[in-house]
Every structure is written in C-alpha cells, then in structure tokens.
Amino acid sequence: MISVIKKATFIVLAFVVFTNCESKKEEKVEDTASEVEVKKEEDPLPSWNDGDVKKNIMGYVQDITDSNSPNFVEEQHRIATFDNDGTLWSEKPMYFQVYFMFDRIDEMAKEHPEWKNKQPYKAVLERDMEALKKQGMKGLLELLMTTHSGMTSTEFEDIVSQWITTAKHPEKDKLFTELVYQPMIELIDYLEANDFTVYIVSAGGMDFMRPWTEKAYGLPRNRVIGSTIKTEYDYNNGKPVLKRKAEVDFIDDHAGKPVSIFKYIGQKPIIAGGNSDGDLEMLQWTDSNDFKSLKIYVHHTDSIREWSYDRNSMVGKFDKGLDEATKKNWTIIDMKKDWKVIYPYQLEEK
Amino acid sequence: MISVIKKATFIVLAFVVFTNCESKKEEKVEDTASEVEVKKEEDPLPSWNDGDVKKNIMGYVQDITDSNSPNFVEEQHRIATFDNDGTLWSEKPMYFQVYFMFDRIDEMAKEHPEWKNKQPYKAVLERDMEALKKQGMKGLLELLMTTHSGMTSTEFEDIVSQWITTAKHPEKDKLFTELVYQPMIELIDYLEANDFTVYIVSAGGMDFMRPWTEKAYGLPRNRVIGSTIKTEYDYNNGKPVLKRKAEVDFIDDHAGKPVSIFKYIGQKPIIAGGNSDGDLEMLQWTDSNDFKSLKIYVHHTDSIREWSYDRNSMVGKFDKGLDEATKKNWTIIDMKKDWKVIYPYQLEEK
Numbered sequence: 001m002i003s004v005i006k007k008a009t010f011i012v013l014a015f016v017v018f019t020n021c022e023s024k025k026e027e028k029v030e031d032t033a034s035e036v037e038v039k040k041e042e043d044p045l046p047s048w049n050d051g052d053v054k055k056n057i058m059g060y061v062q063d064i065t066d067s068n069s070p071n072f073v074e075e076q077h078r079i080a081t082f083d084n085d086g087t088l089w090s091e092k093p094m095y096f097q098v099y100f101m102f103d104r105i106d107e108m109a110k111e112h113p114e115w116k117n118k119q120p121y122k123a124v125l126e127r128d129m130e131a132l133k134k135q136g137m138k139g140l141l142e143l144l145m146t147t148h149s150g151m152t153s154t155e156f157e158d159i160v161s162q163w164i165t166t167a168k169h170p171e172k173d174k175l176f177t178e179l180v181y182q183p184m185i186e187l188i189d190y191l192e193a194n195d196f197t198v199y200i201v202s203a204g205g206m207d208f209m210r211p212w213t214e215k216a217y218g219l220p221r222n223r224v225i226g227s228t229i230k231t232e233y234d235y236n237n238g239k240p241v242l243k244r245k246a247e248v249d250f251i252d253d254h255a256g257k258p259v260s261i262f263k264y265i266g267q268k269p270i271i272a273g274g275n276s277d278g279d280l281e282m283l284q285w286t287d288s289n290d291f292k293s294l295k296i297y298v299h300h301t302d303s304i305r306e307w308s309y310d311r312n313s314m315v316g317k318f319d320k321g322l323d324e325a326t327k328k329n330w331t332i333i334d335m336k337k338d339w340k341v342i343y344p345y346q347l348e349e350k
Numbered sequence: 351m352i353s354v355i356k357k358a359t360f361i362v363l364a365f366v367v368f369t370n371c372e373s374k375k376e377e378k379v380e381d382t383a384s385e386v387e388v389k390k391e392e393d394p395l396p397s398w399n400d401g402d403v404k405k406n407i408m409g410y411v412q413d414i415t416d417s418n419s420p421n422f423v424e425e426q427h428r429i430a431t432f433d434n435d436g437t438l439w440s441e442k443p444m445y446f447q448v449y450f451m452f453d454r455i456d457e458m459a460k461e462h463p464e465w466k467n468k469q470p471y472k473a474v475l476e477r478d479m480e481a482l483k484k485q486g487m488k489g490l491l492e493l494l495m496t497t498h499s500g501m502t503s504t505e506f507e508d509i510v511s512q513w514i515t516t517a518k519h520p521e522k523d524k525l526f527t528e529l530v531y532q533p534m535i536e537l538i539d540y541l542e543a544n545d546f547t548v549y550i551v552s553a554g555g556m557d558f559m560r561p562w563t564e565k566a567y568g569l570p571r572n573r574v575i576g577s578t579i580k581t582e583y584d585y586n587n588g589k590p591v592l593k594r595k596a597e598v599d600f601i602d603d604h605a606g607k608p609v610s611i612f613k614y615i616g617q618k619p620i621i622a623g624g625n626s627d628g629d630l631e632m633l634q635w636t637d638s639n640d641f642k643s644l645k646i647y648v649h650h651t652d653s654i655r656e657w658s659y660d661r662n663s664m665v666g667k668f669d670k671g672l673d674e675a676t677k678k679n680w681t682i683i684d685m686k687k688d689w690k691v692i693y694p695y696q697l698e699e700k
Contacts, residue, residue, distance in 0.1 A: 076570065153612060210616055220426065221616030231612060233605035233631055240631070240638050242612055255583035262503060262581060262592055264614060266560055266571030281583055281590070288590050 044190040046340075047183045047347070053338045056331045057187070060294045064270065065194050071292040073270055075195040080271035081261060081282060082184070084202035084209060084226075086316040087275045087298050088217060089180040090169075092307040095315060096176045097208050100163055102127070104147035145246040148205065149229055152241040161211045174345065177216045182344045184273075184298075188217055191271065199269075201261060202226045203253035203278055207244075225264045227252045257282035269293070275300065276316040280324060287328070295330040297321060302336035305346075394540040396690075397533040397697070403688045406681045407537070410644045414620065415544050421642040423620055425545040430621035431611060431632060432534070434552035434559060434576070436666040437625045437648050438567060439530040440519075442657040445665060446526045447558050450513055452477070454497035471496075495596040498555065499579055502591040511561045524695065527566045532694045534623075534648075538567055541621065549619075551611060552576045553603035553628055557594075575614045577602045607632035619643070625650065626666040630674060637678070645680040647671060652686035655696075 048054040064073040085091040105115075105124045115121035120139030123132035132139065148156070169176055188198050200219060202209065206226035213224050228249040231242040252260045258281055261269065272279070272286035273296035283295040299318065300309050310318040325332050333339070341347055398404040414423040435441040455465075455474045465471035470489035473482035482489065498506070519526055538548050550569060552559065556576035563574050578599040581592040602610045608631055611619065622629070622636035623646035633645040650659050650666065660668040675682050683689070691697055 206613070222614065224616070228613060231609050233608045233635070235631075235634065238634075238638075240608065240634050242608060258583045258590065258592060259581050263556070263578060264572065266574070281585075284585065284588075284590050285583070288588075 044193065045183065045186050047186055049338050049340055051338060053331055053333050061194050064292055073291045077267065077270065077291060078196040079265060079267060079269040080191050080196045080198045081201040081269040082198065083274040083279045084200050084204050086300065087273055088184050090306060091316050097204050099167065100208065101143055101147045103163060103167055105143065149244040149246040151244055153207065153231060153244060154241065156207055156244055157211050160208055164212045177212055178345055179343055180216050182341050182347060183339045185217060199223045199225060199265060201252065201257050201282060203251065225252060225260050253278045255281045258285040261285065273298065276318050277321045280321040283330065296333065297325045297330060298333045299335060301334050302342065305342045306335060394543065395533065395536050397536055399688055399690055401688060403681055403683050411544050414642055423641045427617065427620065427641060428546040429615060429617060429619040430541050430546045430548045431551040431619040433624040433629045434550050434554050436650065437623055438534050440656060441666050447554050449517065450558065451493055451497045453513060453517055455493065499594040499596040501594055503557065503581060503594060504591065506557055506594055507561050510558055514562045527562055528695055529693055530566050532691050532697060533689045535567060549573045549575060549615060551602065551607050551632060553601065575602060575610050603628045605631045608635040611635065623648065626668050627671045630671040633680065647675045647680060647682045649682050649684055651684050652692065655692045656685060
C-alpha cells in the first residue's frame with residue numbers, strides 16, 4: 001500500500017495530529033465587524049484597518065505600478081504567491097485537509113468493518129488522538145494514502161467537491177470555505193485589478209485545493225500549486241484516466257516552495273505572503289528579486305475572532321520566520337489589529 | 351555524478367545519438383514560398399494552403415467559439431497543447447538540444463583536458479557517433495548531467511540564452527530559432543486571438559526551452575512544460591539560488607504528457623498537436639475531453655524543404671500514432687502539401 005517515501009519529512013501530516021490537544025476552546029465571537037465601513041468605490045481594502053500594514057501594501061502596489069517610478073514593474077513580472085493554510089483560510093485546530101482525511105476514513109469504514117479493531121484506522125474512528133499519535137509517521141502516511149490514492153483524478157475531485165460543500169468545521173460550525181479570510185480575498189482582488197498574476201503555493205494537496213479555490217478566491221486551477229502524489233496514465237480501453245498512486249511526488253513546503261515556483265511559474269514573485277516557518281524560504285526567494293518586492297506575514301494574534309498562536313504551535317509554527325521578518329522589516333499583519341473582520345460571513349452579520 | 355534514474359527509459363537521449371547516421375543530406379531548398387500570397391487581413395493562416403486540413407482547423411475553431419453552436423466552449427476551457435520538437439520546430443538530424451549538449455562539451459573541455467582520452471567525452475569531441483553509441487544510455491546520461499546540472503538555474507539560463515542566439519544548425523546554417531515552423535506560429539497566434547491558452551508540452555528540457563520560447567512563439571515561461579531535472583534551494587548567505595542536481599525529476603514524454611498537463615494546467619486540452627508516437631497519449635487524453643476536441647499530427651513529408659520521415663525514424667518516430675490518427679480520422683498535416691512555407695525566413699525570401 002505505502003510506497004517508499006523519498007522525502008525525509010512529511011511535515012504537513014506530522015504536525016496535524018499532535019496538535020489537537022493544544023487547540024484552544026473558541027471564545028464567543030465578538031462582532032467587531034460593526035466598526036467596518038465599506039467604502040468600495042474608493043477603498044480596495046475595506047476590511048483592513050488603517051495603519052502601517054495597509055499603508056505598506058498599498059504604497060508598494062502604487063509604487064511598482066507607476067510607470068514614472070524607478071521601481072516600476074511591467075505586468076508580466078507582477079507575480080504574487082500566497083500560502084493557503086493559515087494565510088488565506090484558517091488552519092486550527094487542525095489543517096482542514098486532515099478533517100477531510102478523517103471524514104473519508106469514517107466513510108470508507110462502512111466497507112471495512114475490520115478497521116474497528118485495526119490501527120491506525122481505529123484511532124481515527126474513535127477520534128482517539130493519543131492512540132493516533134502512537135501510530136507515528138507510518139500510521140499517518142497510511143491514512144493519507146488510503147484516503148488520497150487508489151482512485152482516478154476525476155473520482156478524487158468528485159469526492160473533494162462533495163465534502164467541501166457539506167462538511168463543517170467542528171468548532172465554528174461553518175463550511176470550511178466560509179473560513180477564508182475576507183481581507184486576503186480583498187488583497188487578491190486588489191492585486192489582480194493591478195495586473196498581478198496571483199498564485200497559491202501551499203504545502204496542502206494541490207488536488208485537494210483545486211476543486212474549490214476558484215469559487216473561494218477567484219483563482220483558477222492552473223494558479224494553484226501544492227503538494228502532489230504521483231499519478232499514472234491508463235489508456236483504459238479508450239477512456240483514459242489518471243490513476244492516483246500511493247506515492248508522494250512532491251512536498252511543497254519550506255525549500256520546496258521556491259522549487260515549485262520556479263517549475264510552475266518560471267520567475268520570482270515580487271509579492272509573497274505566508275504565515276509560518278514553512279513559508280520562510282518562499283519569502284527569502286521573493287526578497288532576492290531584483291525588482292522591489294513585498295514580503296507579508298500573517299500573524300495569528302486574535303484569540304477571540306480566530307486563533308492566537310505562533311512560536312509554540314505545531315500547526316503553523318511561526319518562529320524563525322517571525323524573527324527574520326522582524327529583523328528585515330517585512331510586513332507583518334497583526335490580525336487582531338489590522339483586520340476589521342476575519343471571515344466573509346462577518347461582513348454580512350454587520 | 352549520476353544519480354539513480356527511476357524512469358526505465360530515457361527516450362529523448364536514446365534516440366538522439368543513434369540517429370545521426372540516418373540523417374539525410376539536405377537537398378537544395380526550392381523556394382516554393384514564391385506561391386505564398388499573404389492576405390493577413392482576411393486569412394489568419396496565410397502560410398497554409400487551402401485544403402481539408404486548413405478547413406478542419408478553422409472550422410473547428412469557428413464552431414467552438416460560436417456561442418450559438420452546441421459545441422461552444424467557454425474561454426477558460428479553451429486549452430491547446432503542442433509538442434515542440436518536430437511540431438513547432440525541426441528536430442533533424444538530431445534533437446536541437448543535443449547540439450546544445452555537444453557544444454557544451456566542447457566548451458567545457460577547455461577546463462577538462464583529460465576528456466580527450468576519456469569516454470563518453472572523447473566520442474563527442476571527435477563527433478564519433480559510432481563510439482558514442484557504444485557508450486549506451488549510461489554514457490548519454492553522463493553527458494546530459496555534465497552539461498545540464500551543477501550550476502544554478504540562473505547560470506543555466508544564461509548559458510542557454512547565449513547558445514541559442516549564436517549557435518547554428520550544421521546543415522541549414524541558420525540559428526536554431528530560425529527553424530521554427532511559420533504555419534504553426536500562425537496557428538498559435540490564431541488560437542490566442544480566439545481566446546485559447548496555448549501551452550508547449552514537450553519531452554525537451556523545460557529549462558532549455560524557457561529562455562527563448564517567448565521570443566520564438568510568443569508563449570511566456572509559465573506556458574512551457576517539459577522534462578525537468580531536480581533543483582534544490584540554497585539560502586547561499588542571503589542570496590538564494592536553485593542548484594541544478596544531477597538527477598532526473600520528470601520525463602515529459604508519452605504517458606508523462608497527460609500527467610504533466612494535469613499537474614501544470616489542471617484540465618484537459620481541447621486541441622493537442624504533436625508529430626510522433628511520444629505525443630499519442632496526449633492526443634488520446636485530449637480526444638477523451640467531453641468538449642468537442644481537435645487532434646493534430648504534423649507529418650514530416652517534405653524531403654526538399656525540411657526532412658521526410660515517419661515510421662522508421664529514431665528521432666520523431668511516427669508509427670502507432672499514424673495508424674491511430676488515420677483510423678480515428680484525426681487531422682494529419684501533410685507538410686509538403688499543406689504548408690506554403692516551412693520557416694519564417696522563407697517568407698522574407700519571397
């Protein structure tokens with residue numbers, strides 16, 4: 001079932017399980033959205049509070065799009081790359097793709113009565129995180145491959161599409177796609193309006209994201225880069241399919257991000273945004289652009305409206321990145337201070 | 351030096367060397383271009399002779415872009431993928447990337463006097479194809495890795511850019527980028543004008559193509575997909591680079607083409623064009639699109655103006671593909687009959 005993993009670490013999943021225990025109970029959401037004054041005509045970033053961060057971002061965009069500026073960047077080089085988990089949508093208490101994995105195990109267990117007594121499945125079915133932890137990386141990988149391979153690319157897409165439109169976040173009781181960040185969606189729109197080409201560059205599964213990213217962020221499939229498993233072409237008697245193999249192809253995290261950016265995009269971004277140490281190499285890579293560049297970190301500081309975590313979190317650990325961003329004066333978004341609302345549904349609740 | 355190759359075959363290079371002997375002496379080019387009448391205002395494909403092939407192509411595009419047609423395809427699904435070697439530019443007597451490899455060996459030999467007596471380098475330096483053939487796959491791979499890895503991505507780009515603007519085809523005495531097919535450039539332009547997104551999907555090296563494809567075909571870097579070697583991020587004391595490793599990452603040929611199309615583009619093409627059996631899987635994949643699709647094969651039939659070859663050629667072998675295309679009534683371009691000129695410089699010579 002499980003092929004040999006060439007990568008030494010499988011970070012995404014490693015973090016995932018060992019984190020459930022540390023998740024904070026959600027406190028009551030205070031509707032700070034009441035302060036929002038949307039002036040769409042004039043303000044492209046209405047859900048951002050005025051302050052240095054908003055000023056930095058807009059000042060940068062105005063500068064590099066001004067053909068009279070020494071920092072002018074032509075349209076074909078206006079590339080922006082954003083991490084997904086924790087940067088464009090929430091990632092607590094576990095990466096949302098892990099909820100997908102757990103739900104798949106529940107569903108598949110109907111055909112596998114033996115899983116009730118077989119690890120690592122038993123631990124998932126019982127949501128026994130301590131038992132799951134004991135299964136280690138090998139158990140996690142088995143769960144990943146069981147739920148993400150063995151079907152065709154089309155079948156997997158259908159499974160994800162079905163799940164993403166029905167499954168709800170256990171604490172927020174919202175669809176996962178409702179837990180995207182309104183201010184970041186405005187930022188993507190603002191950049192596209194200024195002739196940027198915006199990509200997602202995520203450690204999450206590429207094929208897990210593509211079915212819903214267009215609707216959630218307005219980003220088409222070919223602008224979504226992520227971790228991949230291998231696929232294999234099968235002629236299938238004239239109805240060709242791509243079969244998803246139980247083998248890791250590429251882990252799009254840390255040093256993998258500059259590699260995938262080079263491969264898929266072919267040029268360095270001038271804007272990169274992330275929220276964790278896994279994004280640091282992407283931001284360094286962007287920082288080395290000959291063009292003036294903008295490096296953005298989302299700092300999770302809002303324990304009321306979202307979650308508050310950084311240096312000691314297993315999911316979205318932000319430690320080295322925080323030091324380097326501070327030292328180099330990169331743009332650090334303080335979610336609590338800089339964002340009027342977190343999620344789009346809070347706009348409507350106003 | 352050479353890492354383990356996971357792919358069983360390394361087709362691109364295998365063909366390369368064993369083919370030199372069978373290359374035909376170029377006959378004098380007759381200027382059949384004199385018959386060309388460019389009517390740019392009305393005819394988007396002026397270098398194509400009237401006939402079934404031109405009618406097929408234009409009829410298809412008119413059909414799927416007509417919002418009143420039952421076959422109408424919205425813009426975001428108008429994806430076209432073309433092979434490069436033998437489809438957009440010539441590939442005889444050897445793939446042009448092999449000339450690059452040989453020239454690099456000549457250049458690098460200045461620093462390696464020992465190569466004069468060391469295989470496989472000696473064979474290349476002496477252009478002794480029989481001796482080179484004896485080095486087999488292992489020798490070829492060593493040559494590939496010696497010339498394509500060990501530097502940064504930027505350094506490799508500079509090397510290719512320098513070579514492509516100076517090196518000349520040994521028989522045609524033209525820059526290699528002058529040996530692109532004028533009718534195919536018109537086809538790319540015609541498709542883009544009809545809101546297609548056109549990609550190259552080639553077994554050739556992605557990083558070998560990207561430095562010159564925008565100028566040659568008007569296709570930007572992120573629309574050029576090809577075979578890759580692994581790269582590795584190096585922080586390099588704050589001036590990060592990607593180092594090219596002596597390890598194959600992906601062979602974008604045969605069944606690899608649908609795989610790469612799925613990965614880079616995320617949806618099936620509605621038009622695919624190739625010239626060899628290595629493109630067959632891409633055309634089958636395209637043929638399975640729920641939208642009406644167009645499968646195009648370039649058949650090399652012109653021994654005077656280009657080269658004539660198909661079933662028995664090592665480079666660009668066109669055998670199974672020819673049978674399947676004939677059986678399924680795909681569009682087969684007869685270069686001799688369907689193209690008024692082959693290369694852009696023949697237009698100017700009129």
